[in-house]
Amino acid sequence: MKCRKCGAKASVNMHQHKLALCKEHYLEWVPEQTERFIKKYQMFKRGDRILVAVSGGKDSLSLWDILVRLGYQVDGLYIGLGIDEGIGYSSESHRLAEKFANENNLNLHIVDIEKEYSQPIPVLAEISHRGHGKPCAVCGLTKRHVMNRIARDLGYDVLATGHNLDDEAAVLFGNTLSWSGEYLLRQGPVLPSTDGLARKVKPLCRFYEREMTAYALLRGIEYIYEECPFAEGSTSIYYKELLNKLETDRPGSKLTFYLRFLEARQSGLFVEHNVAADGDLPTYLHPCPNCGQPTSAPGLCSFCRLMEKVKAESNAL
């Protein structure tokens, strides 16, 4: 296979795009495409202050790298979950996120859950009795809360995450299987800002996971290869495997599945009933009286209720 641009030996062959590129041209192509998606979906503008959530994995570190190369003002946020079972997942991902920031002279905010909320994620999950023995529900809730809080408190315009096409297609597949209307409505490359919440964007949502792996490897980014030990056996991994089988037989089907969904959504297939004016909260949400973040729960938001429970349990000891 030869590079379409220069004829040299290709390093990456993307069947679904019928495109093969050498290392040099691949490392140009990925940022160019990202810029195209940023503009197409109107994710953010030059001059906006962007906060990228970095986990130490290939997607988030590559996203940070790409946005910096494209000349955007972007800082990182690392959330220490305190998951050190097995391989020492949190310590290693923390080390790699810091290493990347230091080597590139970038600003990284670090929030350590145990320091801030008295317990690491696995213990918070135990106390809450949520999620049937897996900490993922509490972990997701906590990460969302912290990302929103830091973006708001430090005045960022946009919060960017490294979700790739494989992630988005798997979530879409799950939401479609259960026809979760509200989730389908909110899934997309951009979630506009609402009262108390920054705009959320996913600039890598049209890249296959293997394209991001190739980018990180060719750019020489050191990232954590292992998944979080609690990811094993998760539904999202199961959906990813199913979609990979489909993709092997029919290259491009994952991308088509996602893009056709975005088109259908754009054309109004999913209609929101409680439509809000730009920037306002939909009527079914109200600000949590404690932290100010939007919630549909009566009274305190789920995160603040979790924290009340943790406090009560610690006092009881």
Ligand code: Q46
């Ligand atoms: S939710 Fe679950 Fe992930 Fe949190 S506990 Fe690990 S697998 S990190 S994306």
Ligand code: ZN
């Ligand atoms: Zn080339």
Ligand code: ZN
């Ligand atoms: Zn709250």
